[in-house]
Amino acid sequence: MIQDENVKKAYYQALIEKDKDYDGIFFAAIKTTGIFCHASCRARKPKYENCDFYDRAEDALLAGFRPCKICQPLSFPQQIPEEVDLLVQAVEDQPAKRWKEADFRELGLNSAAARRKFKEIYGLTFVQYARARRMGLAFHEIQKGSKVIDQQLNTGYRSASGFHDAFSQIMGTPSKKESIKLLTARFLSTPLGRMLAIADQDWLYLLEFDNRRGLEKEIERLRNRFNARIIHGDNPLIQQLERELTAYFEGKSADFSIPLYLAGSDFQRSVWDLLQTIPLGQTASYQDLAILLGDKKKVRAVGNANGANQIAILIPCHRVIQTNGELGGYGGGAERKQYLLELEKKIASNSQSS
Known part of the structure; x- marks a missing residue:
């Protein structure tokens, strides 16, 4: 979702004026009706406070909006x-x-x-x-x-x-025959889009961008593993996470103290532990990690474990790049990966100069 107020106001003006030049540039999501539209939609225009704006139609869909039947925003051009x-x-x-x-x-x-x-x-x-x-x-x-x-x-x-x-x-609908674990889910806003956090009072189980590919399966595995019911809400741990993420994205600090529940194999957990030792502002290759684990042939296995990480940013899988220096893959997308690496360089630089 677009956060910049100046951009949002410009898009809203285009929506009010039904400016066709903006069709396909943004999608206006109307919170009162649950639909999203092109700028040129001829439907009655909503109030500014009832609008969200998205760069991509998929993001509007993931936010729960459906395409407008009048302007058919997904058909452009x-x-x-x-x-x-x-x-x-x-x-x-x-x-x-x-x-x-x-x-x-x-x-x-x-x-x-x-x-x-x-x-x-x-x-x-x-x-x-x-x-x-x-x-x-x-x-x-x-x-x-x-x-x-x-x-x-x-x-x-x-x-x-x-x-x-x-x-x-x-x-999830937990089995009544087993003990049920109650987990809390909450969306957190960041400059890179919304993130979904799932936690209880003691541990953070998942933190992912809400449009990450495969997120649905990650949630399914989580609830099946713990026979969990996931509800919307808040708790002190998620509030702490929000504060620490805010400081992070403001470039003030990358010090996270949230207890993480790492649900994976011994090998996966060893990779995730290594990820957390990569210094802020620096990167490592998949091969580097494989060598540190004692077997340079395990590059692919390291990559798979890296991709299985369910706690973005705090377990910094974005700091792993290819041996040739290229960014490589990232579940949140290459643009986000580049943004996070540049942000962390600034945080590290500010820390050294202070």
Whole structure:
């Protein structure tokens, strides 16, 4: 979500003026209706305080907004083919559905052709779209503070139970036969976008950017491991995390004192421990870490463990780069990785000069 007030005001003005030049540049999400639009949408314009603005349609979807039926913001700059529109409507009918090949056949669609057209039109795969919609619905509910999503919601969707299904599939319905662990989830705003923190009173279990690929599976593994019910809320540990992240992104400090619960294999935990020894403002290669672990052939295993890290920033997997000096991959995206590395160089430099 865009945070800069000057940019937001400029975008709002474009929205009010229905300026077509801004179509595809930003997406306006209307909090009172739950939809997101192009700048040129002819629908009644909302108040400024009821608008959020996003650079990408996927971010608006992940925030729980659905595309406007009037301006069809995902179609820019093309019109939506019939089969693609059919898929979008099918997702709205059953937001919690996990799509299989047979589901395309039931709609009378050729899976490969429909997926290809979907990617051409929207710039993201159908799987990404359906996942973003599903997660957006679930996250929207925990943001509203629902502890157990079991009531009918006046959502405007043909499938009112979709919210419950999406929430339950992602956040979990614990087994009644076992002890239930209660975990708290909260969104934290950062200059790089929202992060999702999941913690209890004693440990931080997960901290990820909310549009990270694979986040849904990470949450599923977490709740299955602990037979957990994840609810929206707050606790002293998350409040402490928010304070420390604020100081970090303001360039004041990278001192984190949050207790971390590292749910992984012995090898994974050894890699994560090593990540935390990489000095602030510096980087290490996958090969460097493999050598420190006693086997230079374990570069791929180190990379896999690095990618399995569920606690971004505090376990600094972003400090690992390729041997040739290139950035390499990062679950939060290359731009975020570059931003974090540059930020940490500034923090380290300020620390040395003070």
